[in-house]
Amino acid sequence: MTTVLGTMAGMKLAVLRHSMSGQKAGLVATGGVLGLVLAGGTLFTAFQGGDLLAAAYAVWMLGWILGPVFSGGGDETLRPEYFTLLGLPPRRLAAGLLAGAFVGVAPAVNLLALTGLVVFGVRQSPAAALVALPAMILQLAIFVLLSRVAVAALGIALRSRLGAIGTGLVNGAILAALGQVWVFAIALGQTGGITPGASAVLRYLPSGWGLAAVEGAGTGRWDRTGLALGAMAVLVALLLAAWAALLTRRASAARASARGRRPMTASTASGAVVAKELRTWSRDLVRTHQLTFALAYGVFFAAAPLLLGLDVMLAWAGPVAVLMAAAMTAGVYAVDGTALWLTLMVPAAADVRGRQRAWLLVVGPPVVALSLALTAVTGGPWPPVLAVTAALLGGGAGIVPLISVYALVPGTDPHRRGGNPLRVSEDDGALTGMAYAVLALVALTGAPAAVVAVMYGWPGVAVGVATGVLCWWGFGLLAQRRLHGRGPELLQMMRTGKRPPSGQGGWVRIDELPKREQIITAVCWSVGAIPLFPQGIVAGFLKAQESETRSWFLALHLPEAFQWPVIVFMVLLGLGIYGLGLWIPYRHRRRAVPEAS
Template sequence: MAVALTVPRTMAAMKLAVLRNSMSGQKAGSIVMGGALGLVLAGGTLYAAFQTGDLLAAAYAVWMLGWIFGPVFAGGGDETLRPEYFTSLGLPPRRLAAGLLVSAFVGVAPVISLLALSGLVVFGVRQGPAAVLVALPAMLLQLAVFVLLSRVAVAVMGLALRSRAGAVGAGLVNGAILAALGQGWVFAVALGQTGGIPAGASAAVRYLPSGWGLAAVEAAGTGAWGRAGLTLGALAVLVALLLAAWAALLARRAGSVKASARGRRPMTAATATGAVVAKELRTWSRDLVRTHQLTFAVAYGVFFAAAPLVLGWTAMLPWAGPIFIIMAAAMSANLYGVDGTALWLTLLSPGAADVRGRQLAWLLVVGPVAAALALGLTSVTGGPWPMVLALTAALLGGAAGIVPLISVYALVPGIDPHRRGNNPLRSSEDDGAMTGLAYAVLVLVALTGAPAAVAAALYGWAGVAVGVVTGGLCLWGFGLLAQRRLHAQGPELLHTMRTGKRPPAKPGSWAKFDDLPKREQIITALCWSVGAIPLFPQGIVAGFLKANGTEDRSWFLALHMPEGLQWPVIVFMVLLGLGVYGLGLWIPYRRRTP
């Protein structure tokens, strides 16, 4: 018994020590940002606890989905303590799983989730003293369910990514659910139009495991102690079953990934660029992580654009193609980093072939899918053809230029592909840096389409020509910059890849995020996280809706203003977003190396 308790205590202490000694640089900024966002969401959940049980049950369903799919999207979740670290100790799978489960409760996310789950206590206070007694164990059991569901989902996803069908299926599910979460306003408006959560949906969210704790509290509040006890018992049984499932998955995780025995046609190429294209296309077809990412981008684009169909609004369907392009670029942001230390092979092959070959291969993979989505879904709605075609051309060229450029200027050291077997979702040791890189690519690629969008809005079909020209210039110009950077700083990039440490900055270089004071790190992270809100949804999207005479005002602030103030508010939002991003750039610029 003492040994059984020692393992969890030791692992929890190890996790706490690692977190205490790693709170610096970009990781600290990511934790602070995530904690701030989590506190806002927890506050909203507590507000729901003062409203109705239906609303609180729906909120906990969203929390459960966040625990399940958030780590999957973020590259495997929190693996501060990995199962592989304890392989040599010979711990039984269940004891190892129990220890890792206890350590999983050490961190910012579990604490914030516990704060959100304290809404059960708030709701119980409204029901009576008896309900409060049930709410306390329900809160703890519910948190254990959330954490274990997250761990089991990551483990199952890791196994799924060992087959092509599993990678495609996981990408479809993840893309659809995250797109639905990103379009939450659509469902909020739909619920508002129906006067609240429908009875069927209300029952459904209570049947989900996220609603069992609330069901127990409600039962205790009405004096149905038998039902309350059974519900708490069901939660405890679910915790035990999930723990057993996780232990079994941990045992399978150690298994190696078998190479495909299927024959492959030999790669042939007449030029150096053609050889790179052939190699990249072969990588896209064989790497199951890339298959998952590409499928995720397709699913996200389609479901994000189709979500407003709930309101009967079809105007977003044509934008599935551009959204897919932006998301595909974000997924492949660390193009050179995912090669791992194989970068040395690239450095031994001089010439401009590598960057150009990767650009062409990326276009061959993403371009046909983007064109099919743009043409097919725009034909369903009958337009707007100039805007969609202009943006598709501009974004394809912009993304093909931005992806290699940012991957050599902000390279994140990746894990060698042959060492990803235990957790295929994990392609980098620094998830925070990877997430920041993906968000940066989202913004930069979207900005490359701005000139074409403006030209299409003002001059119609002339905007298509502008999109082709700007896309071609971005493809050529950014590719040239990436090529020069790769040739000039190749050894330094390889050093960063091998050691995880960047070489000293040259005089006049902008300060890196990790070198900024903590206060300025927080401000910079806030700028890059918050700037998109006024710039895109409240500015650019609202302006597009205003220009097209859309009557649905939804959550766009400008459209709720008097007619004479709508355009000034839209312009102000765009300038505010640009100003926030400018502040995020100015802070590292003013701290540049003397």
């Protein structure tokens, strides 16, 4: 038993060591720094009191469960498939994989956050500090195992249409709630902080059991300590057993639904592409999941402020859903893998246009229905919602194929994917990055229509339709040209799963930069949006609207005289950060090329 554990932990360490180069190292470092900041924040709450610490651990637990769902199925360094031929009993395989799962940056960072238990214990009594040590380890085991079980269970759920829709709904709702966390914060504020009821619930959650044990020791209620520690040990055993059971079911890969074979009625080349894409949309359960997720996200995101009695956002469910759908489907060519060769063999066929039409046919109707119905419910304002919906639909239909061919993140061929249906690429970091880029770019395509609609009303709708059609047409044309011009290179990327180094004199890609510059660039690209969009543009928009909402917009909390200067400063700061992120690769454009191969 111990040899299995040791070997798997050693294997994981070896893989991590070998992969700590280039882009991967930059990503790991960025993630590690962000994690350290969060862990620091958690330690800080340990000095504030038990309730806040329990809340912080609940957020960590959510992160462990949800994180992998949105980043390509989580850590798959050691895959169960690698060990199938060894004939290990499932429980032992799970234990071994668990040992491997503890090796990594995320568990290390989380362990640091969990030292908050020790800090909390030391402030109470020496005995409590002592109890914190086993509690910390058990708590980490629960987090890591919950994450693994969630991914494995989702993988099984995604084998049926109902499961795919159900998980899409739940995931969309949870992520939207996280995105609108300010609503809950204000709702809490209105009730005067964490209520006794909420405080108890936080300790009943598995994330609060470690804290409950330490608190019990601190107050001399040893029965509570024993109960909490025992419950944690039992939960670890149960999760391990559940994971082992799920692992054995993972052996066969996800299958598409086999119902509803209607004959193709298309009679043109472009119609054939639409027919193929529509069938893929309805038969690939991962795509079904993505679409349900996007719609659920839009609805719950827009509906969350209803908790505070505000219905101003409700009408915007449609536009938010378009943004999410575009981000989720950004790899529209990547998911087909090397099937691209067929497109290359028939150069005359308008593949991009067909895919655009299919995308609009799938995303358009539910989104338009949402926009119309919810705007009718809130009684307006009609022009901005309709203008932005039209603009974003066109923008999404244009940007999605464009990004997909210009910034191709090679996907794994569908018939070669492992037992984890969420993992469509070996390069999930780049895939997540692309999703964010698409989110921002598509949002930009809605900006002109939004501005005109807010200022002049109905003409904005005309602008929205016009920019939508323009984006659809123009970006589609660019994508088609790129596909024709660089098709063999794109296919080669799919085949090898590697992006080739950039050419002489061109800009270098981020993974060709020295490590330090990589980290700075990655940080620039991830934080630049905060001053530019929410703190700058959105704050300015709210101020121009003379809205009462202040939320977390710094400028709106300041005295009147400082508000506009701070907004302008934020916009400039955001642009500056993005500029730095561009300038670093630009500066390296000549010297990085010769040694890259």
